[in-house]
Amino acid sequence: MxxxxxxxxxxxxxxxxxxxxxxxxxxxxxxxxxxGVHRGTLSCGNLAHGFAACAPADKAQLAGNKxxxxxxxxxxxxxxxxxxxxxxxxxxxxxxxxxxxxxxxxxxxxxxxxxxxxxxxxxxxxxxxxxxxxxxxxxxxxxxxxxxxxxxxxxxxxxxxxxxxxxxxxxxxxxxxxxxxxxxSGLPNDEKARVRQLFMEGKVGRPELLEAESKSYHxxxxxxxxxxxxxxxxxxxxxxxxxxxxxxxxxxxxxxxxxxxxxxxxxxxxxxxxxxxxxxxxxxxxxxxxxxxxxxxxxxxxxxxxxxxxxxxxxxxxxxxxxxxxxxxxxxxxxxxxxxxxxxxxxxxxxxxxxxxxxxxxxxxxxxxxxxxxxxxxxxxxxxxxxxxxxxxxxxxxAPAESGLPKVLAPVSAPFAKSGGLKLLKGNLGKSVIKISAVKPEHRLVEAPARVFHSQAGLQEAFKAGELTGDVIAVVRFSGPKAIGMPELHKLTPALGILQDRGLKVALITDGRMSGASGKVPAAIHMTPEAMDGGPISKIRDGDIIRLDAEAGTIDFVGNEREFLSRTPATEDLRPEHEGMGRELFAGFRSLVGPADRGASVFG
Incomplete structure (x- = not known):
């Protein structure tokens, strides 16, 4: 074939x-x-250590090297x-x-x-x-x-x-x-997401949220x-x-x-x-x-x-x-x-x-x-x-000749979309990836003022304070591999989803991750170079106009590009984020890790 x-x-x-x-x-x-496997050439002491805890029959098998x-x-x-x-x-x-x-x-x-x-x-x-x-x-x-x-x-x-x-x-x-x-299968995933969003809006309490989560993960x-x-x-x-x-x-x-x-x-x-x-x-x-x-x-x-x-x-x-x-x-x-x-x-x-x-x-x-x-x-x-x-x-x-649930699994002759769910975005802000299979076509192009945060907690606080009332591209930086280990920022999904449901143009740009559960809000993630490396994401200021076009595969600062690129990169004291919960032990990893587009690996 x-x-x-x-x-x-x-x-x-x-x-x-x-x-x-x-x-x-x-x-x-x-x-x-x-x-070869070295059981046959191991010293008697080596081999004895290797099978000391085995059952007698297994020990005999290993001792004979057969x-x-x-x-x-x-x-x-x-x-x-x-x-x-x-x-x-x-x-x-x-x-x-x-x-x-x-x-x-x-x-x-x-x-x-x-x-x-x-x-x-x-x-x-x-x-x-x-x-x-x-x-x-x-x-x-x-x-x-x-x-x-x-x-x-x-x-x-x-x-x-x-x-x-x-x-x-x-x-x-x-x-x-x-x-x-x-x-x-437990509580349907869309129902779980609905309860999460209601909790973010203050319409249900923690007991209702915990009940929904427990019925989902059960x-x-x-x-x-x-x-x-x-x-x-x-x-x-x-x-x-x-x-x-x-x-x-x-x-x-x-x-x-x-x-x-x-x-x-x-x-x-x-x-x-x-x-x-x-x-x-x-x-x-x-x-x-x-x-x-x-x-x-x-x-x-x-x-x-x-x-x-x-x-x-x-x-x-x-x-x-x-x-x-x-x-x-x-x-x-x-x-x-x-x-x-x-x-x-x-x-x-x-x-x-x-x-x-x-x-x-x-x-x-x-x-x-x-x-x-x-x-x-x-x-x-x-x-x-x-x-x-x-x-x-x-x-x-x-395998069955036909899908048992055509709304879940489609034949190649009648796909849900002609292209896959992941896209590469490039532009004067660097490179990132976006998952668009869950993003409706009408939400895949967003041009809006930036609002910059140096943590996901900062964005959540702004949302709870009612500060996000217009179209916005939320920028969450200093979340990359070198900065703090590139955590998932999935806690942002409910807040951004609520803003989108209110009719606002909304997107996220981050050098962190959003995981396999990336949802309905367009999220340009894994931004490279990251802010810790002085990448363009570190030069964005509140009010800058950003254009994210998932269909075209572009992500750009809109305006005087020369002035933008000449800006001094923002910095952040991340020492508090490097302490507690074992994070002290990973200083070497943060210094060795490579960029996201090379796998964010410490192995080079």
Whole structure:
């Protein structure tokens, strides 16, 4: 099947741009593979430490250096709903691999924080940096060199990107990502958003707000809106690192457990000891990255992945840019309407046909590369299926011919929009990204006076004080990676939404983040260069006229550009924002971190 010309052109230029760095990466992991798993060459003391806690049968297997040993890297904790189901996975995985004469060990744990808990709180300043901490923790877990393959247990915002970056540093090992699935549907997301807005307007109190939130986030499993966590799951499947159909199966079901057992067995079949050696570093190539970006655009996925996919690609020796993402967005049709891009949640998406239907439709339109390696087999077409559990057996059946919910999941012949949900904005204010799939066309062009804030709290206070009464482009700066770690500013959504509902022209410009839940108000986020680097955003003053045109992809100061650029950048004493809640420990990260358009990574 032929590939759309834009998809191929972007893929080719990524490959050309990355020729030297990709070759260096592949040489490195090939060298690691040639060194082998060192259980056979470990000293007796080393090996004894490595299996001291194992059951006698497993210890005998490892001592004989005959059994394959699977490493489990887990983000389990029982505070966060998405990760709580992982409590039982290690025992399930160990039992599954024993059936095929192998062993498994929990290699290590990684931190897993929740942006939903830390929204608007000091801990949010650690959120983005946690991705790179997780990558390092993954490397530490695997550094004992006891493993022939690994499985990665992770779901949410920074956890999956961090695990994958870490996995790619051990790219000679096969790896499968194992999800836990979304919680069953609770209070509809649009109703939750309505109550939040009523609370901001003072029309309901905290008890009513807490009741609505608790009915929305109500049980083990991932939150059901289509934010970064569920975008992660889509990416792992469309990039070939999940088993087919695994992304959105609810926790605690026989199908979920069957997929987990099969994933554990499958990854060992891909080890260097077999005939189908397929390491992570060979799966994640330029075609897989482009497939991930296509999936992101086709589903209106999280803006956070304009950072994460660049960092992931870089870990595999691939150089990806915002221009690549923007060109793909212009070519890829929008096929999904999941909150905040619609009223449905991911359970509805899955019931409508889910990932199997989406992949088949995108393949049929030439928007995906089929000739890729995956953990399930050669060719992405093997993922155009649904996972089923019938008569106590796991099976994969063809995806439905038609969408079960056409208002949620559309065929490629009748998309919701001809282009994807993410856009690159450029102009004399720098570069930023915007998610427009949830923004109505009439709100995508805003020209209005600026109102400048140096924190999201400042904007909220101005709103509560009744100071925002006219058209406004709110500028929230000194929220970038170097400034305070680039927190999400999602707490601003209700206030800005209220102003828009009052008939005002409203937009947001920030060097911070707005997450996968970016909603109906146009938000130019990840502004680069950031204010801490003296970028143009640091020169905006109250009353300056700013023009944001999401359709044209432009963002500009309107007026005397020479005078604007000659201004002295604003400064801010951020020392109070660098203390408390562990933020002191991340001074090194703030000094090392790169710009947003290069993934906001501390790894260069």
């Amino acid at each position: 032929s590939v759309h010309k834009t998809i191929q052109a972007v893929t080719d230029r990524i490959a050309a741009r990355s020729e030297l760095t990709r070759r260096a990466y592949l040489d490195r992991i090939d060298h690691q593979k040639s060194q 059994a394959l040993n699977l490493g489990i890297v887990t983000s389990y904790n029982d505070m966060l709903s998405a990760h709580q189901p992982y409590a039982t996975y290690p025992d399930l995985i160990k039992a599954a691999v024993r059936e095929i004469g192998s062993t498994a060990q929990v290699a290590g744990g990684v931190p897993a924080m929740c942006d939903g808990v830390t929204q608007g709180q000091p801990g949010m300043d650690l959120s983005l940096f946690s991705r790179d901490v997780i990558a390092m923790a993954t490397a530490i877990a695997l550094s004992h060199n006891m493993f022939d393959a690994a499985v990665y247990l992770g779901i949410c915002d920074k956890i999956v990107p961090g695990l994958l970056i870490g996995a790619l540093t051990f790219g000679h090992l096969p790896g499968v990502f194992i999800p836990a699935g979304p919680m069953p 049980s083990p499993g991932t939150c059901t809106f289509y934010g970064t966590a569920n975008s992660n799951q889509m990416l792992m499947e469309i990039m070939g690192l999940h088993l087919p159909g695994a992304s959105f199966v609810n926790p605690g079901t026989p199908l979920r457990d069957a997929l987990t057992r099969e994933a554990a067995k499958r990854v060992l079949a891909l080890s260097a000891e077999g005939n189908d050696y397929t390491p992570v570093g060979h799966i994640i190539d330029e075609k897989a990255i482009v497939n991930g970006l296509v999936g992101l655009h086709a589903t209106g996925g999280s803006t956070n992945h304009t950072l994460h996919l660049i960092a992931i690609a870089n870990a595999a020796g691939l150089q990806v840019t915002w221009d690549d993402m923007s060109d793909l967005s212009d070519a890829v049709p929008l096929l999904a309407r999941v909150y905040p891009n619609g009223i449905a949640d991911v359970n509805h998406f899955h019931a409508a046909g889910g990932m199997g239907f989406l992949i088949r439709e995108l393949l049929s339109g030439g928007f995906l590369h089929n000739d890729v390696k995956t953990v399930y087999g050669k060719g992405l077409e093997s993922y155009a299926v649904e996972a089923k559990y019938i008569d106590e057996k796991l099976s994969f059946e063809p």
